[in-house]
Amino acid sequence: MEKSKVLITSIPVGSYKDVEEKLKKLNKKPGPFDAILVLGEKDLDVQDIDTIELSPLYFFASNDKTDLNSKESSGDVTFLNNYGMYQLSNGLKITYLMLTGKELIEQKASIVKYFSTIDKPVDIFISFEWSVAIAKNKGRILGNEVVDDVVKLLQPKYHFSNGDKSSYLEYNPFKWDNTDVITRFLNIAEYKSKEKWAYAVNIDLNLSQFDQEIPENLIQNPFTAENTKENKGENSNVVEYSKRFNDDELITERKIKKQKTVLPTNCHFCFTNPNVEDHMFISIGNHSYLTIAKGPLSVPKGEMDFSGHCLIVPIEHIPKLNNGQDSDTIKNLNEEITRYEKSVADMNYTKYDMSTVTFEIHSSKSVHYHEQILPVPKYLIMKFQTALDRQVYLNNEKFQNNAKLSFQEYKQTDNEYLEIIDNVESNFFRFKIYETNEAEPRIFIAMFKSEERIDLQFGRRVLSFLLKLPKRMKWDSLICQQTKDQEIQEVKKFQKGYKSFDIVN
Ligand SMILES: [Zn+2]
Structure with missing residues (x-):
């Protein structure tokens, strides 16, 4: 030939x-x-x-x-x-x-x-x-x-x-x-x-x-996928398939069928998965754990000699925090996650002079819930709203098939906010901004419907824009990749800085 x-x-x-x-x-x-x-x-x-x-x-x-x-x-x-x-x-x-x-x-x-x-x-x-x-x-x-x-x-x-x-x-x-x-x-x-x-x-x-x-x-042909109703349904599985950190990779046709439900044994966040990357764990609590991020967005800055990008993950295999469990379970999990969040924000602020942003997707279509946490230099945190508005504009104007996003700002005690997070039917993007270690976080929420197509990378997109790190937008890009040894080093440095803040002692 x-x-x-x-x-x-x-x-x-x-x-x-x-x-x-x-x-x-x-x-x-x-x-x-x-x-x-x-x-x-x-x-x-x-x-x-x-x-x-x-x-x-x-x-x-x-x-x-x-x-x-x-x-x-x-x-x-x-x-x-x-x-x-x-x-x-x-x-x-x-x-x-x-x-x-x-x-x-x-x-x-x-x-x-x-x-x-x-x-x-x-x-x-x-x-x-x-x-x-x-x-x-x-x-x-x-x-x-x-x-x-x-x-x-x-x-x-x-x-x-x-x-x-x-x-x-x-x-x-x-x-x-x-x-x-x-x-x-x-x-x-x-x-x-x-x-x-x-x-x-x-x-x-x-x-x-x-x-x-x-x-x-081999994957489903993206040029013909939109034309049939049936395929539209399958496309939404892009949302369900989370390869470690919600990457936007497409699914092979076989995977679409097999992985409609990701079982704990092959979920990247579940302890029951024999391949879970436990060398990345920073701290393990009663209901959740703290781990460094695969392909971190942020880079070492100033006194902070590690990326600081971490995730809080519930130990239980649940797509979102309020997944209809009994109210005690939800309460305990929420409390622990908030404590982890605050402890990291506290470390970032008192030890490294940085503000903190968290973001996550609450969706019944997610595989295993996780919240991302990033340190943001204080001089940039003021620009968060601008970065968010910019990415909302791009999402709404350029991606015609994406759910249109509209963020509302809340305080933790606002009734409307509490109603949203208490409702098992709610699906939303959430950002929390900890400007200092003491002030209550500013919370931004945009709701969507579970059947709507969403940009799984939206949070990272906002943060990469805010941090002026456009080349690090994709977690699996070459520039973000770390070897196992580098990941182990990241964990060591993180743990060293985090030691006196860790909620598990
Ligand atoms: Zn899982």
Whole structure:
């Protein structure tokens, strides 16, 4: 079977010279490549490129209004602008759509018309923007519906984007109805982002490659999932599936069926799970425990030589605090959680001069309730409301399928607040702000209905915006990952600072 080896890279303006040697090396191994595809920018440094010895190299400019559908050659470099199709001599078919935002919408009719004439199979599709279907599933604000239309038309084997320059992402493969084609979507981070900026792929030029076994991690097709009622129901299981810290990863079709209920034996927070990561535990109480966070958002700051990002988790496998248990159980659990919360806020304030924010989701669709706690520098805590408003605006305006959020501020003793948390039917997002160790916390609540789709990363989104740590938004991004040893060190440092505040003594 004939295969074609291709390298896809994302290189910012002005950096081409820095990268050239690296590309040459890559072209030796894992190359040589039939093509090196460079996702670039407007205003490429053409002079730089004139000097390259690599061949063949294709540049995709994000757009260039003067050159509609142009293919312009400069030595061994071919520039591909706007949108079109390019076929290598070995038959590899590359399609591209480099327009953005408004241009896409304005030219939608001609774009769709153009791509509907292209014969399948299509090996590679490159777009600057993401499809809405995938952006939404990943909780991103990126995405343009015209890209969705084109992906559905082309059903490419690979869809590459550099719309998110700061993070690398590999989306699980999915299959199209009525064909054997499996599509993989990858977002290539930009060179200098510290994430993966070059991706080598060996593409089988025959479609029959898909006679081979179906990948283990095959997921429901995000482009067709929205179209049927039944699938809409399954989508809501995204909410139910919590891989340790409510990550937004999608579920394989098999998992959707199997993991409708996550049992304590395979729940990431349950002691009965033999794989529970108990090296992360800081303190264990009677009804709940305190653990460091996987992929912490915050970073060591000032006197605090650990991230300070921790979680309070009930020992019992319950989706939310008020899950219809008897009132004593709820009372005891709530009391202990509040004590843990205050003890951490106390440590943050008295020992490290930091304020504290907690956030959590109360939903009957959660797997195992947990509350996140983060230290926030005092000079930033004043900006909490602004950060919250900003993210609410984005949630409500950009994610059309998300539940619309509206936060109300309460004091702990407000009757309305007590009614909300006492009602077993309530589903809500909650933030608590401990500006100091003594003042009562400010509480912000936004209610939603259990059947509504919610952004599981909303709390982390607000905090990453507030803390000005956008690159650490995703807990599973490379930058946030810690080794087991690093986690053990985190726990040791946390325990050292927390010792005199620990509620368990
Ligand atoms: Zn559990």
